[in-house]
Amino acid sequence: MRLLLLACLRAQTGNATTAGRIQDHLEAVGHICSLKDAFGYENPSEIANLISAEKFEAALAIHLYKGGRLLQGSRIPFGIIFGGTDINEDIKHEEKHRVMGAVLEEARFAVAFTEKMKELAAAEWVCLYDYYRIxxxxxxxxxxxxxxxxxxxxxxxxxxxxxxxxxxxxxxxxxxxxxxxxxxxxxxxxxxxxxxxxxxxxxxxxxxxxxxxxxxxxxxxxxxxxxxxxxxxxxxxxxxxxxxxxxxxxxxxxxxxxxxxxxxxxxxxxxxxxxxxxxxxxxxxxxxxxxxxxxxxxxxxxxxxxxxxxxxxxxxxxxxx
CATH class of the missing domain: 3.40.50.2000 (Glycogen Phosphorylase B;)
Structure with missing residues (x-):
């Protein structure tokens, strides 16, 4: 599968390190995983053009706001990986909170690295409730x-x-x-x-x-x-x-x-x-x-x-x- 992986790729950051690790995991089982810097794109239209040009079949984004917002309205299925600052900081801003909630409604799945992060997200967005939390x-x-x-x-x-x-x-x-x-x-x-x-x-x-x-x-x-x-x-x-x-x-x-x-x-x-x-x-x-x-x-x-x-x-x- 041809996969797009969006992340903030500033050197020596946790998101960049995590993105590289995830890319290795996926390519090890035969997927083609293209890593792109979310800071290089302004809006979902640019990502839509990228998806069309490179014929991506699915996508992942690290950070619910910085990466996830670029996949809104995407023509391909995508999943979200929480970055940390999205749940801890961006959630406090009304407009970012609204955008992140909209992204979660479109995402096929969301990944949290800790149980605490999962609980914080589920408390904010009802679309994350599932029967496994009961x-x-x-x-x-x-x-x-x-x-x-x-x-x-x-x-x-x-x-x-x-x-x-x-x-x-x-x-x-x-x-x-x-x-x-x-x-x-x-x-x-x-x-x-x-x-x-x-x-x-x-x-x-x-x-x-x-x-x-x-x-x-x-x-x-x-x-x-x-x-x-x-x-x-x-x-x-x-x-x-x-x-x-x-x-x-x-x-x-x-x-x-x-x-x-x-x-x-x-x-x-x-x-x-x-x-x-x-x-x-x-x-x-x-x-x-x-x-x-x-x-x-x-x-x-x-x-x-x-x-x-x-x-x-x-x-x-x-x-x-």
Missing amino acids: PQDTENLHLFLLICGLRRVKDPLYLVDVFSEWHRREPHIHLLIIGPAVSCFFCFRNCPNYAPFTSRAPGVHLLQEIPQDDLHAAVKRCFAVVNSSISEGMSAAILEAMDLDVPVLARNIPGNAAIIQHKDTGLLYTDPQEFVQLSKSLMNDPTLEREIVTKAKAYVKKHHSWDCEREAYQNLVLRLQ
Whole structure:
């Protein structure tokens, strides 16, 4: 792969030394890694021209502001490596803080050299929250997972307040929301409705969309999958949870009630308070949990078989000939 590595290359600086080391690592496994001095470029347009001219396929930048800002709007995927002064100093300046947050939203990943640096960054930018930051070694941890595109009809904020209140009383309770912002109402930077995902809503975590394999791994690690939509056709997240042997708690709307039989293949709630009540009953009744999981798995196999669906569509298309 042809890689662009942007860094501040002043002699005898930590960033220059780190950049050289990373370049060696990547070239040792066969990548072509071109090291460029971030101070040599004024804006993202110049980097866009460089990427086009040298046919780079991906990029890395050391220092979230000095290097990362040059990759904004990049046509190739990129990752960020924190430099130190970006988190310790530049974060104090409002405009730099805004730019760095925007860069993180575009980056595929971010690398922190210390746990402390990681925590400082995650405290500032909600897009860095992930389920790995939730304490996995807590014996009685109960992680609820809401998977949805962040838009009005999915109502992702519906349970935030009650979850936060519940977490304050019982710190082992967490809600993780995973999904892309597909509506300007839920844009990351300028929407006050994202305030609940800051420290004012402890126990609630937000993660942007992740690859399907990682998402399935997260589902398997959670206690239950949650649906809070105002309207649904047929929720793929619910069906996947059923197939993965994870119980589902869904808002009692027609689309959800069409595939969930209450206390048989899942649990249906009508308001946040009932959600907490049903969740506690599920947590305290392992027999109910096993029965729901078993029946849900059988339901999916019978009514939503991938093989049957494939055959049906293949046969339908024959009618178009």
